[in-house]
Amino acid sequence: MSKRDFKIYRGDDERGELVSYKCEITEGMVVLDAIHRIQADQANDLACRWNCKAGKCGSCSVEINGKPKLACMTRMNEFEEDQTVVITPLKSFPVIKDIVTDVSWNYEQNKKITPFSPSKKDTEKDFVMMQKDVDRVQHFRKCIECYLCQNVCHVVRDNDAKEKFVGPRFMARLASLEMHPYDRADRISDIKNDHGSGMCNITKCCTEVCPEEIQITDDAIIPLKERVVDRFYDPIAMLFRKIFGKKK
Amino acid sequence: MLDISDIRRISYDVLIIGAGGAGLSAAISASQEKGIKVGLVCKSLLGKAHTVMAEGGMAAALGNVDNRDDWKIHFRDTMRGGKMLNNWKMAEIHARNAPKRVRELEHWGAVFDRTKKGLINQRNFGGHRYPRLAHVGDRTGLEMIRTLQDHGIHQGIDIQMECTALDILKDKSGKVAGIVCMYRETGEFIVFETKSLIFATGGAGKAWEVTSNSWEYTGDGYGMAYEAGAELLDMEFNQFHPTGMVWPPSVKGILVTEGVRGEGGILKNSEGKRFMFDYIPKKFANETADTEEEAARWLNGDKNARRPPELLTRDVVARAINSEVKAGRGSKHGGAYLDIATERNAEDIKKKLPSMYHQFKILAELDITKEPMEVGPTCHYFMGGIKVNAETTMTNVNGLFACGEAAGGMHGANRLGGNSLSDLLVFGNLSGIKAAEYSKNISSIPKIDDNDIRKIIQGATSILLRENGSNPYLIHEELQKNMQYNVGIIRTKKEIENGIKEIDVLKNKFKDVKAPGSSQFNPGWHEALALRNLLISAESVSKSALLREESRGAHTREDFPSEREEWIKYNIVSKKGKDGKMETTKILRTNPDEELKRIAHSELNDLEKEVKIDHNKLKV
Secondary structure (H helix, E strand, C coil), X not given: CEEEEEEEEEECCCCEEEEEXXXXXXXXXXXXXXXXXXXHHCCCCCCCCCCCCCCCCCCCEXXXXXXXXXXXXXXXXXXXXXXXXXXXXXXXXXEEECCEECCHHHHHHHHHCCCCCCCCCHXXXXXXXCHHHHHHHHHHHCCCCCXXXXXXXXXXXXXXXXXXXXXXXXXXXXXXXXXXCCCCCXXXXXXXXXXXXXXXXXXXXXXXXXXXXXXXXHHHHHHHHHHHHHHHCCHHHXXXXXXXXXXX | CCCHHHCEEEEEEEEEECCCHHHHXXXXXXXXXXXXXXXXXXXXXXXXXXXXXXXXXXXXXXXXXXXXXXXXXXXXXXXXXCCCCCCHHHHHHHHHHHHHHHHHHHHCCCXXXXXXXXXXXXXXXXXXXXXXXXXXCCCHHHHHHHHHHHHHCCCCCEEECCEEEEEEEECCCCCEEEXXXXXXXXXXXXXXXXXXXXXXXXXXXXXXXXXXXXXXXXXXXXXXXXXXXXXXXXXCCEEEEEEEECCCHHHCCCECCCHHHHCCCEEECCCCCCHHHHHCCHHHHCCECCCHHHHHHHHCCCCCCCECHHHCCXXXXXXXXXXXXXXXXXXXXXXXXXXXXCCCCHHHHHHHCHHHHHHHHHHCCCCCCCCCEEEEEEEEEECCEECCCCCCCECCCCCEEECHHHECCCCCCCCCCCHHHHHHHHHHHHHHHHHHHHHHCCCCCCCCCHHHHHHHHHHHHHHHHCCCCECXXXXXXXXXXXXXXXXXXXXXXXXXXXXXXXXXXXXXXXXXXXXXXXXXCCHHHHHHHHHHHHHHHHHHHHHHHHHCCCCECCEEECCECCCCHHHHHEEEEEEECCCCCEEEEEEECCCCCHHHHHHHHCCHHHHHHHHHHHHHHHHC
């Protein structure tokens, strides 16, 4: 048992400061446990989001010593005994209060995506899909919507081009829909124009922070970029379309 | 004085409180009705509700893995698992409709694991005769909630996130007219006027110390419904899931899916003995393997072998682990060893149980493909809940509906694993349809009395305005300790009575609870607001547990160690009495439909023959 030093951002989007706390740490504790202890004993009104406490819901995303992480899956023994643990809100989203940010932008992006669209005829009977054909779709569907990838994405973060790019989370969702064997919608032109696939310059920061280890860049973004290229920039295909009309 | 005209109002035809599997299902089905405006209120962000934690799967007699399965067998399993105390009609509706709802979920985009033929795969689970659980690895709840969420946002549903419901508003005749809520981010109060309300608010597992439930599980629906005059049914039946994590202390209670045992995991004590063979109840002896050799054959797919005893119902397994620990044969940190490493290869384990692998690796620094896990009982689920009509899901308050864990009756004295997710889909769907029907028959929103709104808001703000008072977190911790110790997995009259006394003390402390800080995103205030509901839930649990002088399913009384014939006749109901105090009484159950009774009490062999005939008729 030992008392450890914490600094937690307290305030809102306009003003705030890092406030120091000390907290008793016992074996096995994660950063979220420490936040809860501080909340119960010293700062009843310290705002933080959490739910499952087991890395399954993606609510407790924060930055810990500058690194975007889930507070519930970050063990205190990752840090040196004398190291101060600094907890700050996600940088890419406006702070509501303390370490809670306004992530509503993500919900708006999701709504823009054409949802799963099977044909009516297909839904009259059981889907028949082989496991190997859905492995990759399932891989994307592991996403817990913690938005850590959105938070580190250079386009979303540095350039603040939120209007132009849906971000890695939703590229993964788009890929899961495009690769679903029974989906009949065509999203390729949306992916290029509305969802901004061209904005991503493949720095793979999103993949690095994904707690579910989803290969967002390699398995989702690059294949979608390729589909866009095939559709819009392939000279033979362009000629083909000119002669025979657009693919429905 | 508070000016009510300053409070914003929004009107709906159907308003759903809670956006887990049940709430989202209800919102979707209500929104299919033309001209019905649907609202959905959730305490967290959308997609984060507790359903996300469900792991193993959803039970439905699809018959994809074993075509001998049928709704009748599922119904029989459910009734036997619930020790025949289930609401017969609800159990029937559930078993009959689950397959349809699971297929619908697939058509909305859920991607289940597949059989070799490319159909939805199904896995074995405790108490289910056949492999019955449609699943996605061990993250089925996430798949379910994401599918409903992504489908739901395109159905014209008005979603209110991070919004806490405070209390129900009724008109003079007692009909539902609205609900007062508060946005957690800003602290702003809002009145939602509505013709009907659906509570899909989940349970109250946060009343115990060792629990698999998140902060949201504070019995909000139970508390608000009770205050509005609804009845709470069979609240003494609290499921302690046999396998929660026990080490390290900070993760104590976090769920370890029953899927581990479904995939072949075995339970051992400190002596290395596979102890479940010593705990097979008479009633299940005919259907359970009695040697390790037979259990091994079953795992290898021998259809003539009987199921391993690790897959007995949750109440049985939880009590067995408890007994082993009490007898001094517990694991290092006071649980049992759950071993999958010796039963399956590492690759299979990672493929079938990826999130368990991940969870133990990070939180316990343990590799489940090499070492056994340590597990013990954790409070998991409320079989009891708001009393509803089986066919409409409406409560005794006009216009108030309930579904999912918030509603009682479906699971009787003990719920089978996998029957919860299917319950959410089946009764969520039904609630939405019935509430929309109800609202259509009402021409305008019933009239709300401004004074009722005022009272609710003043009650909430007084917690912030008070000069000083008790710390809400500490009251909650005391309540958890009390329930854990006095109204836990094994109960006695004396302990329950002590528990009730302590709840009275805490109710008094709660009267002057104080949350410092402002109304903006203030967790201390939120905690205090939830406490009222948690205390009502805990009181109802304790009083019902005291009254039921027998052991049945998840309710275990050390002073009445077995089922008692006279008690099968009764449900226990708590409601608010005229003097404002809780009245807990036993009520006679209605007689079941003869046909349902026959099915539930059939010998397995006879019922299997009957199902075979049924299936052959369908083929012709």
